[in-house]
Amino acid sequence: MAASEYTPLLEPSTRPQDRSSRWRVLALICFIVLIQDFAEYLSQAPQTEIWLEVVTRKFCPVGQDGPECQMDRVQREVALLQGWKDTLEQVPGILFAVPYGVLADRIGRRPVLLLCAVGFTLSDTWTKAVGWFSDQLPLRLIWLGPIAQVLGGGTQVATSIMYVILADLFSDEEQITAFLYVAATVLVSEILATPLSALLMTKNIWLPYLLSPAFNAAGGLLLFFLPETLPQTPPSQPSSSEQASQRQTFRGRIRAGVDELSRSIAVIWRHRPVQLFLVVFFIAYLGMQVMKLLLLFAADRFHWTIAQASFLIPVRGFTRLLLLLVILPGISRWLIERRRMSPFTKNTRLALTSSACMGVGCLLIALSSHPAGAVLGLVVYALGSAMHLFARRIITSLVDAHHMGTLYTAIAVMQGIGVLVAGPMMATAYGWGLAQGGVWTGAPFLLVGGLYGAAGLAILLGSWEGCKDDLEDGRCSETIG
Structure with missing residues (x-):
């Protein structure tokens, strides 16, 4: 979105x-x-x-x-x-x-x-x-x-x-x-x-x-x-002198806001770990769009009707629901209480695991010659669907609260670009795969699987450099990898 x-x-x-x-x-x-x-x-x-x-x-x-x-x-x-x-x-x-x-x-x-x-x-x-x-x-x-x-x-x-x-x-x-x-x-x-x-x-x-x-x-x-x-605020009627003062103040605020925005953007774009995590958000939202081709791919690969292929969708939904309500809360509690991990390290390891699940899941779907393989790939993919949520928690801890608004705007821009690029890219990859035939009909899933591998590398490097920069005391108490 x-x-x-x-x-x-x-x-x-x-x-x-x-x-x-x-x-x-x-x-x-x-x-x-x-x-x-x-x-x-x-x-x-x-x-x-x-x-x-x-x-x-x-x-x-x-x-x-x-x-x-x-x-x-x-x-x-x-x-x-x-x-x-x-x-x-x-x-x-x-x-x-x-x-x-x-x-x-x-x-x-x-x-x-x-x-x-x-x-x-x-x-x-x-x-x-x-x-x-x-x-x-x-x-x-x-x-x-x-x-x-x-x-x-x-x-x-x-x-x-x-x-x-x-x-x-x-x-x-x-x-x-x-x-x-x-x-x-x-x-x-x-x-x-x-x-x-x-x-x-x-x-x-x-x-x-x-x-x-x-x-x-x-x-x-x-x-x-x-x-x-x-919230309801009572209307007020300022005098003419107050209005003039407000106009001056308004202009000053605009200038100050522009200056502050420029400083915030400069701080964020000079911060290499933040740059790496912005790439993660771009890949995450680009990769999600590959599921729009799932029905077409499954119908072609397994000679199904679209109605038959549509039963793959609730498999993904049920797995994500289970992940959201049961699996992630349990794992998070275990890592913090039993393994004594810091929140930063916990989020990093879960983000890396999620990117691996999404990448492996896409590869399993692309290479499957039997519906059971595609279902397995879809379940593995869905188990990694919280990657962008963990990435958001990590990147938030890397930036001072004073620059948080600019950071969230940058994240939204990267997400939007990812979705914009995804549609034509996935359609082109699928068309090329159909022309090649065979396993290449899963070309969009192969492409996205590789991109999730790149996202995992960006998460690893970004988290490691974030720890190295020592932006938050005690944040990285354990080895990330």
Whole structure:
């Protein structure tokens, strides 16, 4: 998502809230997230199947499935459609994240969320309309859909403002639990929606695809029940002399802010460990996009239907949910309490292990000749999916709190660039792999597996140099490697 899913665009308020009402708001947010993500996963497999059918009609003469039916070309075209769609959907968030963040601080969180819902609904409706009228419209017109997300800034802005609402309501200690509930809700929707979608596809491929907008609309309507958490400040009427003074102060603050920003950027970009970890974030978010090709790859490699291939998605979701709720808390507690590791060393070792899991998982998927190998690879990959979370904890400890805002902005930029680059890169790699045939059809997974190896090396070097610089006393009490 330019802005990270876990990085708020806005400063949290300190508005006091009754405990029970705060947790009711969290429950409502989780329910909205469940419905919206349920809609996305409900339409993921049928959308791929519909696009395959549309492109097949274009490239394959009716009644022919021989050499004239260029199935490799069909797969390449669908991968290209998906890759550029994902890339273009990032642009509104990158361009308008800050303006909509400022607007949410001025008029409130809920109005901006509603605007996001309108923009996303229009974009999603356009995509489905192009699919429905594909006999008359070129399928590539789906690339115009993200234009509608200029209204609200897209899902990136919506996600960030949701997290800001939680930051408005909960203390620093409670926020960790609240964020965990929201992250778990996303995984639950993935686990529940995908099998239902596959079941409905056996009845009619359009049934789950056209049901998803109804869930999107329901989620948007529920936003009206979300309370406004923007703190209320009483209006004041300054005198003309006060206004002049404020203008001078404002100009001074702008100059001071620009100077401070320049100093912060200089400090961060001269810091080699930080540079290495920014590369990690770029690779992490680029690599995540390879899973958008999982359905196409599995259907081609194992001669499955898209509905059959979609059952791989809840395998990944269930593993990630288990990792988030059971495995990581247990391992973290064991490393700190039993092994007496410092938090820095613990996070470094877990980040290295995660990068290894993601790299090995991608290689297993790419090289698998049997579905069991792909499932094993997917489980191993999912076990490493917290790599970017550990990397965030490490890089935060490497930078002084005074430069934290600039650091988080740099992280968001690298994440956004990673997602932007990923779509065309993965589509090109997949197209090349199809042309080569054999094991090379897994070229995107081979590529990403190698990149995760590079990310592991960057984590190792960055952590080692961070310890060597001695930026925090006692941070590295054990050997990292």
